[in-house]
Amino acid sequence: MHNKPIEIEYFHALTGKGTSGRGVIPSGTLELRVNGEIIRVSGEGRGPIHAVYNAIDGLPIFDGVKPYLMSFDLTAVKQGADSAGTARARVIFGEKIYEGVGRSEDVIEAAAQAYIDAINKYLIDRSEQQKDA
Numbered sequence: 052m053h054n055k056p057i058e059i060e061y062f063h064a065l066t067g068k069g070t071s072g073r074g075v076i077p078s079g080t081l082e083l084r085v086n087g088e089i090i091r092v093s094g095e096g097r098g099p100i101h102a103v104y105n106a107i108d109g110l111p112i113f114d115g116v117k118p119y120l121m122s123f124d125l126t127a128v129k130q131g132a133d134s135a136g137t138a139r140a141r142v143i144f145g146e147k148i149y150e151g152v153g154r155s156e157d158v159i160e161a162a163a164q165a166y167i168d169a170i171n172k173y174l175i176d177r178s179e180q181q182k183d184a
Contacts (some may be wrong), residue, residue: 057167057176058084064099077177079103081163085112103172107155107166111168114177119143119177125158138165 060082071080079102080093094105100123100136121141128135138153138161149172153164 054111054178055171056086056178057171058165059160059163060089062085062103062160062163064103066099074181077102079159079163081104083107083171085110089092103159104166107163107170112174116144118166118173120166121148123162123165125162128154136149136161138162140165140169142166142173146155147173147176148174149173 061079062079064079065075065077067075071139076095077097077099078093078095079098079099080091081103082089082091089123092106092109094102094107094109096102096105099117104120119142121143122139123141124139126137128137135154136141136158138158140151140162142149142151149169151165151168151170151172153161153166153168
């Protein structure tokens with residue numbers, strides 16, 4: 052079993068709906084543990100999930116191969132006060148597709164977990180390929 056290269060320590064997302072009627076740009080800020088080091092990233096987007104994904108894309112760990120989100124799906128696991136969502140993100144790195152899964156009562160957090168899960172699979176795969184070379 053591998054340690055996860057990236058783990059969420061903290062995240063905050065703004066939806067972009069302001070009370071003044073003028074709106075706020077959707078944004079996301081995360082503190083991520085990347086190979087044991089805490090890195091803070093921020094991003095903006097068309098919505099809170101897009102903003103969080105843009106923040107994650109800003110991590111300085113991709114060695115020129117940026118993630119490309121191919122598909123995203125969110126399903127409810129439970130209904131009611133203790134509802135949870137499961138997110139699935141299919142992410143392309145180069146010519147290979149990695150699928151990540153996240154689950155949380157907060158759908159934005161579930162989405163972030165899914166994206167990071169796919170990225171972790173890529174990073175582990177890349178590390179193993181470098182060891183074999």
